[in-house]
Amino acid sequence: MSVKSRPEIFKEAHWKEIIELTSRLDKTQSLWLSGYLAGRVDSESAAADSGNPGEIVVCHGGETGNSKKIALQLESTMLGLGYQVKVVDLAQMTLRQFAKFKQVIIICSTHGDGDPPEPMTAFYNSLMSSTLSLEDMRYAVLALGDSSYEHFCVTGINIDEKLAKAGASRILERQTSDTDFQKVADPWIEKLLSKLPAATSETSTYTPAISKADAKEVDRNNPVSVKVIENIRLSAATRPDAIYHLVLDMEDVSLPLSVGDAVGVFIKNPAAMVTELLQDAHLKPEQMVSLDGVNLTLENALTNKLDITIPSRNFGQLWESLDTTGTFHAAMGESEKSKKDFLKSKPLLQLVKEFPVTVNAQQLVDVLRPLQPRLYDMTNSWKQSPDELHLCIKKYHYASGSETYQGVGSNYLASLNENDAVAIFPHKHQRFHMPESPEVPLILIADSTGIAPFIAFLQEVACGERSHDCWLIFSEAVFEDDFLYQSELIQLMQSGVLKHLHPVFYGDHSGNKIFETIENHQDIFKAWVNQGAHVYLSGDKAILTKAEESLKEWAKSRQELHFDALIAEKRLHKNLY
Numbered sequence: 001m002s003v004k005s006r007p008e009i010f011k012e013a014h015w016k017e018i019i020e021l022t023s024r025l026d027k028t029q030s031l032w033l034s035g036y037l038a039g040r041v042d043s044e045s046a047a048a049d050s051g052n053p054g055e056i057v058v059c060h061g062g063e064t065g066n067s068k069k070i071a072l073q074l075e076s077t078m079l080g081l082g083y084q085v086k087v088v089d090l091a092q093m094t095l096r097q098f099a100k101f102k103q104v105i106i107i108c109s110t111h112g113d114g115d116p117p118e119p120m121t122a123f124y125n126s127l128m129s130s131t132l133s134l135e136d137m138r139y140a141v142l143a144l145g146d147s148s149y150e151h152f153c154v155t156g157i158n159i160d161e162k163l164a165k166a167g168a169s170r171i172l173e174r175q176t177s178d179t180d181f182q183k184v185a186d187p188w189i190e191k192l193l194s195k196l197p198a199a200t201s202e203t204s205t206y207t208p209a210i211s212k213a214d215a216k217e218v219d220r221n222n223p224v225s226v227k228v229i230e231n232i233r234l235s236a237a238t239r240p241d242a243i244y245h246l247v248l249d250m251e252d253v254s255l256p257l258s259v260g261d262a263v264g265v266f267i268k269n270p271a272a273m274v275t276e277l278l279q280d281a282h283l284k285p286e287q288m289v290s291l292d293g294v295n296l297t298l299e300n301a302l303t304n305k306l307d308i309t310i311p312s313r314n315f316g317q318l319w320e321s322l323d324t325t326g327t328f329h330a331a332m333g334e335s336e337k338s339k340k341d342f343l344k345s346k347p348l349l350q351l352v353k354e355f356p357v358t359v360n361a362q363q364l365v366d367v368l369r370p371l372q373p374r375l376y377d378m379t380n381s382w383k384q385s386p387d388e389l390h391l392c393i394k395k396y397h398y399a400s401g402s403e404t405y406q407g408v409g410s411n412y413l414a415s416l417n418e419n420d421a422v423a424i425f426p427h428k429h430q431r432f433h434m435p436e437s438p439e440v441p442l443i444l445i446a447d448s449t450g451i452a453p454f455i456a457f458l459q460e461v462a463c464g465e466r467s468h469d470c471w472l473i474f475s476e477a478v479f480e481d482d483f484l485y486q487s488e489l490i491q492l493m494q495s496g497v498l499k500h501l502h503p504v505f506y507g508d509h510s511g512n513k514i515f516e517t518i519e520n521h522q523d524i525f526k527a528w529v530n531q532g533a534h535v536y537l538s539g540d541k542a543i544l545t546k547a548e549e550s551l552k553e554w555a556k557s558r559q560e561l562h563f564d565a566l567i568a569e570k571r572l573h574k575n576l577y
């Protein structure tokens, strides 16, 4: 590549020097230099952002994965408790970066004959020979080893002593562990946590517990954090419930998901809603509250842990007891039913605004429900994009009285940007998988974002291992604005993966267009069902239930259609919401 004109960031003289130097380099030298410069920028920026005083850095150094395993276990536990924590590999660390950390936990083993683990040798040697002062650092060392070796745990012991000599202070005494390291690591982690100050707003971002996928099984209690690669709007910008296609980076994560499955996504409440609630309840964001035995700020709890949309029964009781004017009690009514209906009729923020009371922070958090993760269907096949997970998100909004409110979860996801982190876990949809036989026809019926799992199904067929005849019926509001995945579907038609494609657009009145489409193509429907087709319904519950009921009713008078067999053989699959 040659750059003819001078980029603005360089002065004339500077640019001349660069051109002169680079023109004398051969290909190998040029490549080396480009790598060197890129590496220098990377390590400088890593070093620049590594000095966050509230952050606890868990460093691991090993060869066979034991140190890393404990480091990830510690990370997961600490994140769950609300600490701001990051895990780094000492093999990737320079002493300059390390010296910037303020709170460091080191978990490392010994190898060879009392040698440091080979990958972290450079770091170890530079630490041992350094004269750095590390007076601002607090640290703890867990040394892994095997007592049958003469130099038991010597690497960890040497690091611990060197750091103390450099002026760093121990959070707790060094711990050595033999081959049954897990037995030592568990109580050591507990002891370590008891020595650390409780997570506060300064030390915590209070994200839900997040761990690397290889630490232990990823599930709802142990989600994994992945990055956003891109977030593309699929529908028209003018549409209030716009639809987005979110692509997540799965390069380092492997989840046990197959097409038809979903992922649970942890969400956050919007900052504006949290601020509004704090203001209306006359509470301060930095006030500390306790949730499941963990101390955190009220703002953290309201942002990451608690549902601030739906008023619970306990919320109603608390407000009733605190409202000295009696107006809240009067509005709720006497019967259980009227109370329930009243609480359903308004979002929590509205109630707090309309019925001002004096409430304390702990009282409030005690009556809020936990913020639930949201489920989204997998929209791609691993076969087509193995390192990515695609999701299709519709911005949800709802009306209550004269007000319109935004759905918290979908709006959070729709607003994610490239490189944002999001915590996810796998969710199986056992009854919504592709059929065992790779040949039977598939009739895929979707409303709106219900198309998501079908895109994944069709990609699976496109990859060649399955040879189903596929028919997609897809309903949405407006052709120009809402033909989701239009170009992909057209390609699937052209390549023959989709045998029939019937998009139906219903404008303002959904009617029963899906059923009408099937009725209009009843010959295909009858033939395919009688050949053993599997029929899948995905998307809006009301629209698709209506279509299903009409279909069942219509099928009764079609002797030649073996609709009963479809049900009896469990070939009708539903994913309705």
Ligand SMILES: Cc1cc2nc3c(=O)[nH]c(=O)nc-3n(C[C@H](O)[C@H](O)[C@H](O)COP(=O)(O)O)c2cc1C
Pocket: 061, 062, 063, 064, 065, 066, 067, 068, 108, 109, 110, 111, 112, 113, 114, 115, 117, 144, 145, 146, 147, 149, 150, 151, 152, 153, 154, 179, 181
């Ligand atoms: C080839 C080899 C050499 C080892 N040498 C020592 C040693 O000199 N001293 C010691 O305490 N442990 C020694 N160990 C034990 C390891 O430190 C121990 O298995 C540790 O749990 C490995 O952790 P890691 O996976 O983080 O490397 C050695 C292990 C191996 C495989």
